[in-house]
Amino acid sequence: MAHQVTIKDIAKILGISASTVSRALKDHPDISPKTKRMVQAFAQKVNYRPNALALNLRRSKTNTIGIIIPEIVHHFFSSVISGIEKVAYAAGYNVMICQSNEDYNREVIDAQALLDNRVDGVLMSLSKTTFDHDHIRNLIDHGIPVVFFDRAPNEIEADKVFIDDFMGAKIATHHLIATGCRNILHLAAPSHLLIGQRRRDGYIKALEENGIQFNPDFIIKCDTRDDVFANAGKILQLANQIDGIFTVNDSTAIATMQVLMKNGIRIPEHISVIGFGDGPNANICYPPLSTVEQKGTEIGKEATQLLLNQIENTEDIYKPTTKTITPVLRIRESTLM
Amino acid sequence: MAHQVTIKDIAKILGISASTVSRALKDHPDISPKTKRMVQAFAQKVNYRPNALALNLRRSKTNTIGIIIPEIVHHFFSSVISGIEKVAYAAGYNVMICQSNEDYNREVIDAQALLDNRVDGVLMSLSKTTFDHDHIRNLIDHGIPVVFFDRAPNEIEADKVFIDDFMGAKIATHHLIATGCRNILHLAAPSHLLIGQRRRDGYIKALEENGIQFNPDFIIKCDTRDDVFANAGKILQLANQIDGIFTVNDSTAIATMQVLMKNGIRIPEHISVIGFGDGPNANICYPPLSTVEQKGTEIGKEATQLLLNQIENTEDIYKPTTKTITPVLRIRESTLM
DNA sequence: ATGAAAGCGCTAACAT
């Protein structure tokens, strides 16, 4: 097992001091060209690599970004990670990932572990069970910048990156209207959830902007596959009054299409259906689902960029920004052209 | 911004030496109960936390596991990460994730970065463009244990964890036969890919074990959604000679069902279909797909366990193991009961 | 142009 060669090793072998080696390696002007060449050539030969642990301790800087995420196995979140990873890597940072599993206690421990390891910054999305934010304040108090994505606490001033749910819902509904729909059903998430509320508002706004009277009967709380089956009767009963459906997420849209088609309703000829999310199954279902792309990768990239700005601008006092990413329409075959 | 309190700080305030503080904090028997109480109480009060950077350097041990994975946004791989994360966390380790993006050069850089950071071990799955393994040997030469999952090099002796593709295919085919199928089509991956070959062999073996004559016409190279559409004619032509289809992955199965149903063939009444993978869409498609679960989480857990064994058993020479995870059948509605 | 020494925070011989 090969021992990692250190600056001291090089110094001893070359018969010079460690400080000279250190300087030579980083091209310090004081060092004579001859010494530099010698040291650099030798270092190369023995495959010298600085010990990151020692550097970290010395500089109190790790070039590592911490991530706290509710769950990794989820298309949206894994896309975010992927985006983070890309930008972080390009800037010379590593990523340390913690999964809270939607558990507040775990999130607290994760935050502490990242602090203990002196990560240079933290990107996080709150767990569903997090209502207290002392662990986050603790990070910030210790000078660790935090940027939130997707799920952020109102109580904390920090950079935040969101998808624009309102706009996404509006765009989706506009698309239905533009392709001729006039009576549009919305399958919604409960309105105590922010996304439920925002997407619902976007839907209503789009109707309004097109001079379509909003009909409260055309909103059903129904945001999971099972919900759709439970509400199948209600949906089918409305089927002959409507010509479009906007659902709060893709899996609801897909289940809805299945229920409708099973009952002889053709999509999009009789009813157009549009979802929200653009996960992998939007392409695989039948018919391929028109939907709104949630842009996880871009959210991850943006959040990381904001974090790096903060990490590298240590100078002045930082004014928190909130960035809103506008989702884009993915038109497939479940809506008319 | 709160300065992190150090052992030295505590020592100074309490008027004792740093070593006494250090010992008191870890309940060293030499320290008097009185001093211990004093130190521990004070440490608690000021929320003392050991600096992981200093510990890492001192012990040349980071309690961090490195992961190199081809891509994060992929159900199988993200499940593996999730499994890794669980076991690692329970054992007090953090995870550092690198995404090779199926790029050999990136993989080399990632390996080096993990080495520089002195991770205690590495879990990896090779990128598709990796044919040289010096970067991996480099890790091992420097005493960093490496465990592979899913994609491993034959040339390297190391722990490896795989899903048993052969067995999975056999189980799937057996299930079709057990539910009455006799003429089973296999939509296969190219046989130069290991999984293509192994799954194909499992299919043939199952036929054999049931005394069913293997018909070479009943294997079509077809392993993507687009492939299915391209081969739709061929598949439909065989439709009246067959009663079951085993596909090499789920998306192929789903596309096949769509083609068949569009042509009036009922599933599973006319033809049963079974896939391989059990990604999120197996539940969402219509009809819900019977398939073979690839057990990503379990693979991640097993691999991590093997790695931890190696990290912690530094004593004797290590004899590499290969672990094969047997996949399990997920029976849904695309096959008969 | 180079070297010696101190220090980042912690621990573990080695004193006493």
Place this chain on the structure above:
DNA sequence: ATGTTAGCGCTTTCAT
């Protein structure tokens, strides 16, 4: 029972 010292690998003043 406690303190002193040295050292993990590196950088950086401060000499020379």
